[in-house]
Amino acid sequence: MPRSSDNGNGMTIARRIAARRRSMPTAMSKIADVVTEHPAAPVELTITELADRAGTSPATVTRFCRALGFDGYTQFRVGVASEIGRGDADESWQADIGQEFAPDDEPGKVLQTLVALHVESLESTAAKLDLDLVLRVADAIATSRHVDIYGVGGSGVIAREFQGRLYRIGVSAHAWSDVHDGLTSAVLQNADSVAIGISSTGRTEETVQMLSQAGASGAFTVAITHDAESWLAGLADVALATAAPTRYLRPDDLSVKHSQLLVLDLLYLLVAQQMFAAASTRLAASAMAVSAHRRPARAPKPTAHLQEESR
Numbered sequence: 155m156p157r158s159s160d161n162g163n164g165m166t167i168a169r170r171i172a173a174r175r176r177s178m179p180t181a182m183s184k185i186a187d188v189v190t191e192h193p194a195a196p197v198e199l200t201i202t203e204l205a206d207r208a209g210t211s212p213a214t215v216t217r218f219c220r221a222l223g224f225d226g227y228t229q230f231r232v233g234v235a236s237e238i239g240r241g242d243a244d245e246s247w248q249a250d251i252g253q254e255f256a257p258d259d260e261p262g263k264v265l266q267t268l269v270a271l272h273v274e275s276l277e278s279t280a281a282k283l284d285l286d287l288v289l290r291v292a293d294a295i296a297t298s299r300h301v302d303i304y305g306v307g308g309s310g311v312i313a314r315e316f317q318g319r320l321y322r323i324g325v326s327a328h329a330w331s332d333v334h335d336g337l338t339s340a341v342l343q344n345a346d347s348v349a350i351g352i353s354s355t356g357r358t359e360e361t362v363q364m365l366s367q368a369g370a371s372g373a374f375t376v377a378i379t380h381d382a383e384s385w386l387a388g389l390a391d392v393a394l395a396t397a398a399p400t401r402y403l404r405p406d407d408l409s410v411k412h413s414q415l416l417v418l419d420l421l422y423l424l425v426a427q428q429m430f431a432a433a434s435t436r437l438a439a440s441a442m443a444v445s446a447h448r449r450p451a452r453a454p455k456p457t458a459h460l461q462e463e464s465r
Contacts, residue, residue, distance in 0.1 A: 167233055168193070170222045178221065181359070184208040185218045189234075196234045201227045202355065202399075211359040212307055272412050278397035279413040283420075287392050291348075292424035294374045295320070299346035301327040302373070304336050304364040308411060309352040316350075316418045322440050323426050323433035333360035340367035347373040354399060354410040356384020365389060378417055380410070 165173070171186050178186060185208045188195055195204060204227075205212045212227075219230040259267075295301055301320060305313035310331035317329035330336030343349060349368030353361045356379035366389050369375040377390035380398040387393035396413040426433045 167222065167230075167237060174221055178218075181208075181210040181214045182218045182221065184210055185215055193234065193238055196227075196231045197238070206355060206357060209357075211357070213358075213360065275397040275410070275413045276416055279395070279416050282395035282397070283417065284394075287394060288417075288420060289424060291376050291392055291394065292421055292428065294348045294376075295325060295421065296425045296428040298348045298374075299326065300343065300348075301325055302336070302339050302343060302347065302349045302364075302368055303327060303329045303352065304331075304340075304350065304361050304368075305329070305352035306331050306333075306358050306360050309354065309358070309361070309414065312411060312414045312418065313350075313352050315415070316352075316422070319418075319422045320425065322437060323422075323429055324436045325425065325429075330364060333363060336360070336364035337367050340364050340373075341371055343368045343371045343373040345372040345374075347371075348376065349373040350376045350378065351386050351390065352378045352414060353384075353386050354380050354396065354414070356381040356386035358386070362386050362389070378414060380413075 168190070171190060175183065175186055185204065188204065188208045195207070199207065201212045201215050205215050208215075216226055219225075219227050222230065224230040224233060301317075303313040303317050305311075310329070313329040313331065317327045320327040328339060330339055340349065347368070349365055351361045351365035356362075356377065362385045365375055365377065365386060369389060369391070375390045375392075377384075377386040377393040378396060379386050379393065380396045381387060382393055382395060394417050396410060396417055399410050
């Protein structure tokens with residue numbers, strides 16, 4: 155690779171990797187192997203795809219980039235692209251945004267394409283779902299002592315969303331993204347607990363570790379993933395399927411969040427049905443608690459006809 159001026163250290167990325175290789179943990183060394191063998195991989199692959207190819211997690215890829223002196227994966231990709239002369243704007247657009255969209259598409263076309271892709275993702279998820287398994291999970295949540303929900307990155311956002319909904323209807327629940335906090339909670343669970351791991355690939359190391367520990371502690375474990383053969387699905391008592399990410403929409407989070415939310419919305423509603431009286435009371439109470447912080451609806455502006463009559 156040619157010399158890189160990034161960070162002003164005068165070292166190529168290949169040399170940075172070589173210099174730090176011995177001190178890298180095993181997971182980061184796997185990423186180094188991929189990048190060394192295929193120098194263009196960071197340009198061609200998303201952070202999730204690179205993590206999958208290396209058999210590690212997106213969070214580990216981020217730590218790898220920082221170990222080399224970059225702020226994150228985006229800056230690392232730019233550095234790699236500039237070194238190998240592949241900073242072509244069209245290639246970058248397709249890798250980061252998606253093949254279904256062009257930089258000069260009209261807003262209406264972008265909207266229509268986006269809606270079609272999301273509808274396809276939702277319909278694919280609905281077709282895959284085993285409603286008997288979903289109901290089994292809802293039953294377990296409704297009668298549980300506590301629910302732990304694990305997710306990292308984009309899946310962590312979804313985990314917190316689900317935790318907030320369960321909490322409002324009276325379910326004791328926590329969402330964990332930090333693996334240390336999550337493991338600390340997981341070890342405290344028991345047969346009266348439910349533990350849910352959310353990971354589209356089912357390979358996110360931190361989520362696998364947290365759900366595995368909860369299962370070892372006796373909790374009823376649930377995986378929400380698109381890969382039924384993944385590590386996460388394999389260790390769970392129940393695996394609920396979501397749609398696989400589409401190669402036409404980047405980053406992967408854009409095409410998986412709605413399918414994850416569909417599954418969790420369904421679970422939430424089924425749990426609320428089983429806790430109808432208590433859930434209704436709590437929802438009403440929480441609505442009243444924040445009502446004073448909502449402004450009243452604005453009166454509609456008078457039409458030109460009414461303005462004339464008032465003169």
